[in-house]
Amino acid sequence: MQPPVWIDRYAALERLAGQLLREAQVAVDTESNSLYAYQEQVCLIQISTAEKDYLIDPLAIDSLDPLAGVFSRAEIEKIFHAAEYDVICLKRDFGFEIHHLFDTMHASRILGRENVGLAGILEQEFQIELNKQYQRANWGRRPLPPEMLAYARLDSHYLIDLRARLEAELRQRGRWELAQEDFCRLENTEVPPQENGNAVWRIPGAHDLNATQLAVLKSLVQYRDQQARMANLPVFKVLSNQVLFEIARSLPQTRPALENLGMLNGRLLQRHGDALLQAVQRGLREPPLTRAHNPRPSDAYLTRLDALRSWRKQTAESLQVPSDVVLPRDVLEWIAQSCPATLEELRGLMNTIPWRFQNFGSEILRIIRP
Incomplete structure (x- = not known):
C-alpha cells in the first residue's frame, strides 16, 4: 500500500474535500478518546477512496467545515462499518448531516452472517488479519506512533471492496431494499441528549437503595462528575460506580467508617476521603430522592x-x-x-x-x- 496521507492543515483539508466531492464512494471511520477524557471527542477521521487513504487530524484543524458537503451530498456514498457510533460522533462534534450511507456490518447482519466484526469479515473475504490491539488506545495523544496510524488506515481501506461484495449478495438474496431501509434509519440517528440529573439511575444497584441513600448517591455522583471535569478524565477513572454505590448504601459519616468499607486504597482515601464524607453529609441534608414510576402498561x-x-x-x-x-x-x-x-x-x-x-x-x- 501507499502510505496514508496525513491531513492536519485547513488548506490541505480544503483540497482534499474538493477531491472527495468528485468521488462516487468514500469509506469512513473515526477514532475517539472516550476512555481518556471527560468529554469524548473525535480525534481522527479516516477516509479512503479507491486509490488513497487519508488520516485527518481534527485536533489540529480549527474547522472541518470543508467536509460537510462530502457527508451531505447524496451523490457520494459513505461506507462505514458499524456506522451508528460514528454518525453520532460526527453529528455531535462537527454538526455533519450524512446522506447516502452504506454500513458493512448491518449488511452482514441482514445476510445472516454470524461474524459481523470487521476483523472477522476481512479475514473471511480477503484473508487479511487485523490487529485490534489499538481499539482502546488513546487517540488523543500526539504524535500518533506509526503503528497506530497503520492500524487506523486499515479500518477504512478495505470497505469499498467489501461493500461491492455485500451489495452483490444482498441483491442476489432479495434483501437490497431491506438494507436500504436500515441505512436510511442510520443516517437519521440522533445524538443522545446529555444527562440532566439522571446519571444516578445509571449506577448499578441504584434501584435497590431507599430514598435517603439515593439522595446521598446523587451527591456522590455530582462530586465525582466535578472531579472528572476538572481533571479531564472519564468519570470511571476518578471513582468507580461500585465505590459510589457502597458508600451510598452504608452511609459512612466518619473516616474510620469509610476506611472500613474496604473500597478505597490509600491513594484514593488520601485524595477523596474527606470530600466523600462531605458529599455524604450534603446528601443527607437533601430531600429524599425517589424516582417517578411509569404506569404499568395495559x-x-x-x-x-x-x-x-x-x-x-x-x-x-x-x-x-x-x-x-x-x-x-x-x-x-x-x-x-x-x-x-x-x-x-x-x-x-x-x-x-x-x-x-x-x-x-x-x-x-x-x-x-x-
Missing part, C-alpha cells in the same frame, strides 16, 4: 407485544437473521402501542420501512388483531 398492550415478539423471533429463525432485522424494536413497540386497525394505519406506522410493510404488514396486522 394487559392488551403487553399481549400484543408478546405476540409480535414471538412472531418476529420465528420469522427471524426462518430467515436466519437477528430478530431486529425482521422488525426493529422501536417500530415493534410503536405498533403494539398504537394497535392500528387497518393496513393503511399500519402503513403510516411503518412508513420508514416500506419493504418490511410490503412483506410483513398483513401478518403483523393479523397478529395484533386476530
Whole structure:
C-alpha cells in the first residue's frame, strides 16, 4: 500500500474535500478518546477512496467545515462499518448531516452472517488479519506512533471492496431494499441528549437503595462528575460506580467508617476521603430522592407485544437473521402501542420501512388483531 496521507492543515483539508466531492464512494471511520477524557471527542477521521487513504487530524484543524458537503451530498456514498457510533460522533462534534450511507456490518447482519466484526469479515473475504490491539488506545495523544496510524488506515481501506461484495449478495438474496431501509434509519440517528440529573439511575444497584441513600448517591455522583471535569478524565477513572454505590448504601459519616468499607486504597482515601464524607453529609441534608414510576402498561398492550415478539423471533429463525432485522424494536413497540386497525394505519406506522410493510404488514396486522 501507499502510505496514508496525513491531513492536519485547513488548506490541505480544503483540497482534499474538493477531491472527495468528485468521488462516487468514500469509506469512513473515526477514532475517539472516550476512555481518556471527560468529554469524548473525535480525534481522527479516516477516509479512503479507491486509490488513497487519508488520516485527518481534527485536533489540529480549527474547522472541518470543508467536509460537510462530502457527508451531505447524496451523490457520494459513505461506507462505514458499524456506522451508528460514528454518525453520532460526527453529528455531535462537527454538526455533519450524512446522506447516502452504506454500513458493512448491518449488511452482514441482514445476510445472516454470524461474524459481523470487521476483523472477522476481512479475514473471511480477503484473508487479511487485523490487529485490534489499538481499539482502546488513546487517540488523543500526539504524535500518533506509526503503528497506530497503520492500524487506523486499515479500518477504512478495505470497505469499498467489501461493500461491492455485500451489495452483490444482498441483491442476489432479495434483501437490497431491506438494507436500504436500515441505512436510511442510520443516517437519521440522533445524538443522545446529555444527562440532566439522571446519571444516578445509571449506577448499578441504584434501584435497590431507599430514598435517603439515593439522595446521598446523587451527591456522590455530582462530586465525582466535578472531579472528572476538572481533571479531564472519564468519570470511571476518578471513582468507580461500585465505590459510589457502597458508600451510598452504608452511609459512612466518619473516616474510620469509610476506611472500613474496604473500597478505597490509600491513594484514593488520601485524595477523596474527606470530600466523600462531605458529599455524604450534603446528601443527607437533601430531600429524599425517589424516582417517578411509569404506569404499568395495559394487559392488551403487553399481549400484543408478546405476540409480535414471538412472531418476529420465528420469522427471524426462518430467515436466519437477528430478530431486529425482521422488525426493529422501536417500530415493534410503536405498533403494539398504537394497535392500528387497518393496513393503511399500519402503513403510516411503518412508513420508514416500506419493504418490511410490503412483506410483513398483513401478518403483523393479523397478529395484533386476530
